[in-house]
Amino acid sequence: MKLFDVFPERFFYLLTGPNKHLYAEALLLLFEQSRRERFGIRLDVMRDLLQELIETHRELGLEIQLDVEEESVGSDGGHGDLQISLEELSRAQANALIRRMERLKWIYLEVRDQFQQYIVLPHYTSRILSLFQELCEARTVEYQRFAFVTYEILTGQEAKRRPCFAVREARQYTLQFEQELITLYNDMKHHMEQMVQKTTIQEVLDHHFEKYKSQIVDKSYHRLKTSDHVSRYRFQILQTVQNWLLDKDLLEETIEDGLRSEFYQSREEAEADIRDALYRIEETYSGLDEIFYQIDLKHNQYLRSSYDRARYLSQQHHGLVQQLAYVLERLSGLCNNMSPDECPWPELFRLQQVEVLNEGSLFSPRRKKLPHQPAVHVVQPIPDELKKQLRQENLERMRHAITRKKVESYVFDRLGERQEMELEELAPTNLEEFLLLTYVYLFGQDGASAFELRRSSERRILHIGQYRFTNHRIVRKRRRQH
Structure with missing residues (x-):
């Protein structure tokens, strides 16, 4: 199936143009309201919420360009000489916003009892808005959960009753787990690209501690390396999958279950997909070391780049300070050749030259390191009683082996x-x-x-x-x- 067999042709036009930020907030507000009103949102309620959103944008000084020509405001239908209030304008713009969402197939309008109109989200709108909201939230990922659920599915009671369903579900969780790890890697790369564009030390520090540390290290990387480490279940999952592939009776039972559940049309399709699922799980958990290595490498690259960027900016700042100090020193030298009444600089700021010589400011020559003198090795003889005791302990251990x-x-x-x-x-x-x-x-x-x-x-x-x-x-x- 192709992408635009699912989405309407002009679906993504809504998120283009000068009002894209307003439409994005309106869509997230629509999705949040749809989760409260699961069977449809009343049109008048949604229109009031969008009107409030538009008025908030206008109070913040944000530009709003919505076509309200289709909205009848006066009795004569004209707009050239008609004076309307800001409240009426916001209401007309909210209606225009809803009409455009309907025209681009983001929403459907249904007429129900007493001619009350309701807004209904198509299945593709619900899924893509759920993804938008997830991207906007800095959520904490429990990586160990994926490995734990996969292990429980493959070894639990459900695997005995419906082995094909268990294999398919385990593959789905494995793919999600792999995708979360790749997302963490890409997020690290994105933050590193943002960090190298900072122009001041304060911006580098703010990005490091407020964004990278709080969003990546604390919520993902640190948990992956400590409490959420998947090694606890990884080898058990691999052993279970390998036994599944080697056990012909269990594999045959899984194929039969897939055919009974009507997951597949033929036996060949069932066997190929089940083997593919087991191989995919085995491949993912066998290759975790490489993924972890790449994540660690990207994390270390970010730390090194952050340090190098801060050091470069500090050296540049230090150079400006040295130039200012040189200018002030020259001004102080000019004042030394003038009388106190002629020198204008004390009226602006106080100049003072301090020259202190102490032992700490002198160069201390390095001392030659003395040759290493190893300690005398003294051989301590082992008592016969200790030898006998050790021999008895070894014999006792061998008897229990x-x-x-x-x-x-x-x-x-x-x-x-x-x-x-x-x-x-x-x-x-x-x-x-x-x-x-x-x-x-x-x-x-x-x-x-x-x-x-x-x-x-x-x-x-x-x-x-x-x-x-x-x-x-x-x-x-x-x-x-x-």
């Missing part, structure tokens, strides 16, 4: 004389058994253990206590005949 032999013994104790068993029988009851179960997964698949882990064709996930794992089979390997 989880080894392949310990894991095999744990499995065969549960297996007994049987050839195989379900992984469910190794359900952990404490943290140590949970760690042993993790190593059963690891050693059961590397081919070097006396048992192997055979994956079940059914995707059965067990919830036992606070632990959650997939049920598979543990099979005893046959010993080779030598």
Whole structure:
């Protein structure tokens, strides 16, 4: 779909010309009123608000050029000799403003009960005005929220019931997160361009502390680097997405859910879009380091440019001060050759020449640095008791370490004389058994253990206590005949 298949042809004409600032404020006022009156704004109420806005502009001395020829003010319809009050003129201009909004398809007028007219916003007007208001507000972005919501969607109950919907929603939040980071980068670049155009030190300082620090550092950059850092959920999201791509059963279930929900017309379209969504999430969160690096680089460039600009302006200012001091010094020298009655300068300001010589004003030669004298290294022998204690501690730590032999013994104790068993029988009851179960997964698949882990064709996930794992089979390997 093309842009002007959504927007009317002359839609953006409203924001051009000498009255663009007035129309922009009127549109934001219209959007704010539409959020209060959700099913339509009464025309007379909106006209009164616009009339008040126009009168405020006129009181501030701002020029208003609105065509009111279509508005009948007198009985004869003429305008050349007709005298009207400022209130009537403002009302006519408010009507003209509404008519132009309707003509350019920014609003629709509906006639309802008792011939009462209401203003209704089309869907494209509501969305673009929402964007305008967001751009005008210096809002605080919670970056961690995007990662948290994405993780919750991919791992929550909704992902089990409607996996395709979860994948699509996670992609949408990921794209928003990426866009917010790119917006932060572009805002930093925009502020740097504004800062280098400042002509005084005070302007540089005001821009740095009142705009850049308050709008960028405090509300975005500092939060991104501290409390809103996404590392807490980033690797879990990547692991979830990778498991989703590798699990054929889960991927098949996601495709079937997409077809049942009528998100797609064919199986090929569903599989391509779902894979694209998962790859896009993986690509975004894998490439966050590069985005963070570019944001840090742009922040450091701004700081360096701000410092260089302030130093340049301070040196220029210092040069002017030196020139003024030179002029005053020459004037003082002229007065020294005149009598007190002839010198006119004391009547304007007091000149005083001070010359003080002290030790601090003299150059102090550098002292030669003495050669480095390292301290004598003394070897302290280790007592035999300490060596014995350390050895015992190492042995104790090795006894508690989880080894392949310990894991095999744990499995065969549960297996007994049987050839195989379900992984469910190794359900952990404490943290140590949970760690042993993790190593059963690891050693059961590397081919070097006396048992192997055979994956079940059914995707059965067990919830036992606070632990959650997939049920598979543990099979005893046959010993080779030598």
